[in-house]
Amino acid sequence: MYQLIEGRLERVLRSILRAMRRDIGCADAGSQGSSLMQIIATIFVFVWMGLVVVGVIGVIRGRVLWARIGSRRAAGWVLGSALPVFILIGVVAPKQDSTQSVPAPLVAAPAPALSTTTAAAAPPPINNPVPVPEVNTPAPVLPTVEVWATVPARSQPSTAVTPGAFCSDAGATGYTKSGTLMVCETSATDSRLRWRHA
Known part of the structure; x- marks a missing residue:
């Protein structure tokens, strides 16, 4: 039974190989096997993509x-x-041989310029170099800019404070909406900082 399946598989592969030789025009036997494996690997890639898409x-x-x-x-x-199909792709896909010739680039390199004159001789070295005078330039003076910024007092809140509300800075002062002076402090009965009458 296995011999029958193997014989049929061999005939199918030979007919595929003949069709490739006729359609693609493979030149040598090595590239025929390589291109057949490339076709099989491509088929497996499409099967793998179909399985992944349908599965997802x-x-x-x-x-x-x-x-x-x-x-x-x-x-x-x-x-x-x-996953096994993906692994099978890696096994079946033809390996790229590092000894294969690399195709030539499509961009042509510029041709060297042809010259009818001979190259001029290099000038003789100078024995007495001319000293270069040193120029003393003063360092540039950078202008100083004075910046005055007003820093808001930390103890003065920007908004009105509420009597009895919690505060964070001990000793800070603030005013209520009615203008009463308040101080951020603790009391004898309460250890938390609150706005209290001054």
């Missing part, structure tokens, strides 16, 4: 009726079966 849709929606996937569990199995 099934996991999200819960079912894919046209693919006969009725539950998320079945969709998970479909998605899980994509």
Whole structure:
């Protein structure tokens, strides 16, 4: 039984190889096997992508009726079966040989300029160099700018304070809406800072 399947598989592969030779025009036997493996790897890539897409849709929606996937569990199995196919792609895909010739670049390099004259001789070295005079330039003077900024007093809140409300800075002063002076302090009965009458 296995010999029958193996014989049929061999005939199918030979017919594919003949069709490739006729359609693609492969020159040598090495490239024929390599291109056949490339075709098989490409087919596996499409199968893998289909499994992943259908599996993800099934996991999200819960079912894919046209693919006969009725539950998320079945969709998970479909998605899980994509992993062996992905591994199979790596096994079947033809390896790139580092000894293969690299194709020439399509951009042509500029041709060297042709000259009919001979190259001029280098000038003789100078034995007496001319000293360069040193120029003393004063350092630039940067203008000073005085900046006056008003810093708001930390003890004066920008808004009116409420008597009895909590405060954070001990000793800070503030005014109520009616203009009464308040101080941020603790009392004999309360250890927390509050706005109290001054």
